Amino acid sequence: MQVDSAPVKSDLVLIGGGHSHLFVLKYLAMNPISGTRLTLITRDLHTPYSGMLPGFIAGHYHYDDAHIDLRPLAAYARARLIRAEVNAIDAGRKLIMMNDRPPIAYDLLSINIGSTPVMPELENADVNQFAVKPIDCFLTHWKKLEQRILASSTPIKLSIIGAGAGGVELALSLQYRIKQALAPSMKVDQQLKVSLVTDDDQILSTFNTRLRRRFVRILKSRNIDLYCNSRVRRFNKGLIVIENGDPIQSDAVIWVTSASAPDWLSTTGLKLDNSGFIAVNDRLQSCSHPQVFATGDIASVEQYPRPKSGVFAVRQGIPLAKNLARSLQNRPLKPFRPQKQYLSLISTGELYAVASRGPWSAEGAWLWQVKNWIDRRFIRQFSDLPEMQDHFIQTEDNQGLEIPAMRCGGCGSKIGSKILSRVLSRLAEESDQVVLTGLDTPDDAAIIDIPVKKQLVQSVDYFRSFLNDPFLFGKIATNHALSDLYAMGVEPHSAMAIASIPFAHESKQEEELFHLMSGVVECLQENHTLLIGGHSSEASEMAVGLSVNGFASPGQILLKSGLQPGDCLILTSPLGSGVLFAADMRGKAKARWIEEAMGHMLLSNRDAMLCLQKHGATACTDVSGFGLAGHLFEMIQASAVAVEIDLVRLPLMAGAPETVGRGILSSLQPQNMRIEHAIEDREKLAGLAQYALLFDPQTAGGLLASVPADQAEACVDELRSRGYRLAENIARVIDSFDQAKNIRLTKQFH
Numbered sequence: 001m002q003v004d005s006a007p008v009k010s011d012l013v014l015i016g017g018g019h020s021h022l023f024v025l026k027y028l029a030m031n032p033i034s035g036t037r038l039t040l041i042t043r044d045l046h047t048p049y050s051g052m053l054p055g056f057i058a059g060h061y062h063y064d065d066a067h068i069d070l071r072p073l074a075a076y077a078r079a080r081l082i083r084a085e086v087n088a089i090d091a092g093r094k095l096i097m098m099n100d101r102p103p104i105a106y107d108l109l110s111i112n113i114g115s116t117p118v119m120p121e122l123e124n125a126d127v128n129q130f131a132v133k134p135i136d137c138f139l140t141h142w143k144k145l146e147q148r149i150l151a152s153s154t155p156i157k158l159s160i161i162g163a164g165a166g167g168v169e170l171a172l173s174l175q176y177r178i179k180q181a182l183a184p185s186m187k188v189d190q191q192l193k194v195s196l197v198t199d200d201d202q203i204l205s206t207f208n209t210r211l212r213r214r215f216v217r218i219l220k221s222r223n224i225d226l227y228c229n230s231r232v233r234r235f236n237k238g239l240i241v242i243e244n245g246d247p248i249q250s251d252a253v254i255w256v257t258s259a260s261a262p263d264w265l266s267t268t269g270l271k272l273d274n275s276g277f278i279a280v281n282d283r284l285q286s287c288s289h290p291q292v293f294a295t296g297d298i299a300s301v302e303q304y305p306r307p308k309s310g311v312f313a314v315r316q317g318i319p320l321a322k323n324l325a326r327s328l329q330n331r332p333l334k335p336f337r338p339q340k341q342y343l344s345l346i347s348t349g350e351l352y353a354v355a356s357r358g359p360w361s362a363e364g365a366w367l368w369q370v371k372n373w374i375d376r377r378f379i380r381q382f383s384d385l386p387e388m389q390d391h392f393i394q395t396e397d398n399q400g401l402e403i404p405a406m407r408c409g410g411c412g413s414k415i416g417s418k419i420l421s422r423v424l425s426r427l428a429e430e431s432d433q434v435v436l437t438g439l440d441t442p443d444d445a446a447i448i449d450i451p452v453k454k455q456l457v458q459s460v461d462y463f464r465s466f467l468n469d470p471f472l473f474g475k476i477a478t479n480h481a482l483s484d485l486y487a488m489g490v491e492p493h494s495a496m497a498i499a500s501i502p503f504a505h506e507s508k509q510e511e512e513l514f515h516l517m518s519g520v521v522e523c524l525q526e527n528h529t530l531l532i533g534g535h536s537s538e539a540s541e542m543a544v545g546l547s548v549n550g551f552a553s554p555g556q557i558l559l560k561s562g563l564q565p566g567d568c569l570i571l572t573s574p575l576g577s578g579v580l581f582a583a584d585m586r587g588k589a590k591a592r593w594i595e596e597a598m599g600h601m602l603l604s605n606r607d608a609m610l611c612l613q614k615h616g617a618t619a620c621t622d623v624s625g626f627g628l629a630g631h632l633f634e635m636i637q638a639s640a641v642a643v644e645i646d647l648v649r650l651p652l653m654a655g656a657p658e659t660v661g662r663g664i665l666s667s668l669q670p671q672n673m674r675i676e677h678a679i680e681d682r683e684k685l686a687g688l689a690q691y692a693l694l695f696d697p698q699t700a701g702g703l704l705a706s707v708p709a710d711q712a713e714a715c716v717d718e719l720r721s722r723g724y725r726l727a728e729n730i731a732r733v734i735d736s737f738d739q740a741k742n743i744r745l746t747k748q749f750h
């Protein structure tokens with residue numbers, strides 16, 4: 001991948017991985033703008049393609065058929081991907097706020113966060129109700145409801161509130177799904193009774209009469225009841241309360257009502273329309289803040305009011321991308337006028353669809369085929385990605401900036417003292433006072449009092465950034481560094497950090513350093529560890545290193561040399577981070593794999609150490625750069641024993657075997673495999689993915705420890721209950737059988 005050599009000058013931040021932003025990411029991947037850092041902040045890592053949602057719910061598509069994985073797309077666009085839910089924007093200070101991480105600053109912002117259905121008072125409301133959006137929450141609720149419907153001895157009454165295209169399609173798709181799950185001899189009405197409730201006097205009010213008539217007929221033929229002119233007040237104790245009407249009995253309710261915007265938008269300072277959506281002009285630019293753009297359901301184009309529909313979010317994609325690029329290049333923006341008439345294809349659950357455009361309408365199985373072809377083509381645009389572009393469009397303002405080669409090295413590469421002191425004071429404001437001891441004094445080095453009769457235990461680690469999210473990178477790197485102490489059974493006391501930040505404008509460097517150090521400090525805090533000093537410098541890429549200190553009583557320390565024949569070897573976390581991040585760099589890893597891997601990498605080894613000590617651990621190490629086999633080999637050599645590993649029991653990260661199967665391995669793999677000679681009869685099992693993963697280098701990996709055999713089961717159970725859910729007893733220690741080969745692989749042992 002070509003890296004932009006110009007210093008970062010502008011931050012373009014996209015909030016939401018909605019339909020328009022898919023186009024923006026792809027456009028900017030193919031037309032990257034030099035000096036611009038692109039960031040995508042999104043609550044969900046997979047964007048459901050609205051056109052395929054009903055087909056997905058009906059069971060015609062798998063999850064990956066109907067969703068766009070934002071991780072490879074963001075990687076393709078060289079965008080930082082931040083998974084977080086935005087809960088406030090300060091448009092005056094150009095800051096974006098989220099839970100659990102520091103605010104992110106922008107120069108140019110684009111918002112494409114969709115909408116959620118309007119829901120009435122929820123106080124005292126029935127728990128058997130949920131909204132169609134966010135889709136991931138809907139799918140979780142629906143799975144449970146589906147099981148309840150299939151297991152019920154009487155028909156479950158399900159009411160869908162809202163009879164626009166979404167409500168009608170959902171009613172038909174859910175019913176079809178249940179029908180397919182039943183034995184052919186059973187009728188769907190025996191399990192499920194669906195009703196559609198709307199406050200309108202008709203269904204599908206934004207479509208033409210012909211299409212409406214067709215759906216009235218289809219709903220009737222499918223035994224779906226219609227309640228028009230019924231404004232729902234609430235759903236409570238199995239009753240849907242209707243304004244000025246009789247209540248409707250129902251066991252469950254799904255809300256597919258008209259779109260609403262989140263309340264927090266009202267505090268942003270952005271101009272909103274009467275319904276709370278962001279008011280934009282025909283350039284898709286906020287009517288109050290020219291540095292903010294908005295599209296899709298969340299935006300309301302003042303000149304061209306349109307219904308909330310994915311079609312418009314899609315159509316706005318390229319015009320938005322081009323206007324964002326023009327804005328970054330200080331070029332005039334161009335207006336976008338959405339069309340009035342467009343082709344709608346609404347499915348009926350089975351492989352059948354009804355079409356409309358203007359006054360025209362038609363229906364048939366062939367229209368489903370057309371829809372399927374269009375929809376699959378849409379998904380392919382964002383999943384089969386072409387080669388990356390390696391030229392960057394220069395902006396006028398980039399001229400005159402210092403280029404990296406001309407910047408000072410040595411002490412001169414230190415980050416400006418003003419930047420550093422600003423970052424430190426921001427960190428101090430946001431963290432508990434205890435953490436930053438030593439950083440508030442002007443002395444040249446930190447002083448640590450070593451408690452009497454204690455030994456100082458120290459370790460150091462250094463990382464080049466493997467994640468483009470500086471906050472998470474800081475957290476994971478710190479977790480990794482602390483693991484060296486935990487592996488020795490020692491609680492950390494304090495740490496020093498060294499941070500390298502890429503060349504950029506001063507304000508950008510400050511933000512980058514602040515995010516990185518916030519991650520470091522947060523992780524240290526979680527591990528009750530003080531940050532007592534550090535150093536920061538400029539470099540061509542981000543990096544962070546930590547030296548960590550702990551105190552131990554002589555004899556308390558766990559060494560690698562304590563393995564004893566008869567012991568069991570327990571691994572606390574799964575293997576695979578090396579191959580998964582190698583795949584991620586190539587844009588070949590699924591977002592859910594990386595998300596899960598990061599969950600393991602963020603888990604501190606502190607509790608694991610306490611648990612292993614409680615169960616009488618005799619030796620321990622942390623699994624890191626040399627891979628499991630490399631670190632185990634060090635233990636075997638130090639203890640003069642042999643080990644029999646059950647390959648089938650090796651815990652693996654989701655996606656790791658698939659990644660190995662595709663031939664993607666870490667660049668350190670060949671080096672780590674040099675100790676293969678220590679493995680007996682390796683040819684027998686060398687074809688298994690588990691075999692390759694023995695050599696996979698791990699970042700922030702788990703602990704590998706020996707415990708007496710009679711403690712192994714209880715220890716694994718306790719580790720799992722403490723959050724190390726894939727902890728496993730993977731091997732047993734045996735007498736040395738061959739000086740040269742002391743690792744034996746099996747596929748099972750007892």
Ligand SMILES: Cc1cc2nc3c(=O)[nH]c(=O)nc-3n(C[C@H](O)[C@H](O)[C@H](O)COP(=O)(O)OP(=O)(O)OC[C@H]3O[C@@H](n4cnc5c(N)ncnc54)[C@H](O)[C@@H]3O)c2cc1C
Pocket residue numbers: 015016017018019020041042043044045046047048050051052053054084085086087112113114115132165166167169170256295296297298308309310311312313345
């Ligand atoms: C059952 C059903 C069927 C439909 N069928 C069709 C159809 O066939 N054709 C059609 O045109 N329309 C259809 N629609 C409407 C369509 O789903 C929406 O109009 C469309 O999804 C809006 O797209 P968007 O790009 O604005 O946002 P979305 O596609 O909803 O994307 C929003 C994105 O923002 C993220 N996000 C949300 N809030 C935050 C936050 N606070 N912080 C960070 N990220 C956030 C989400 O994770 C998501 O990535 C259907 C709707 C339903 C319910």
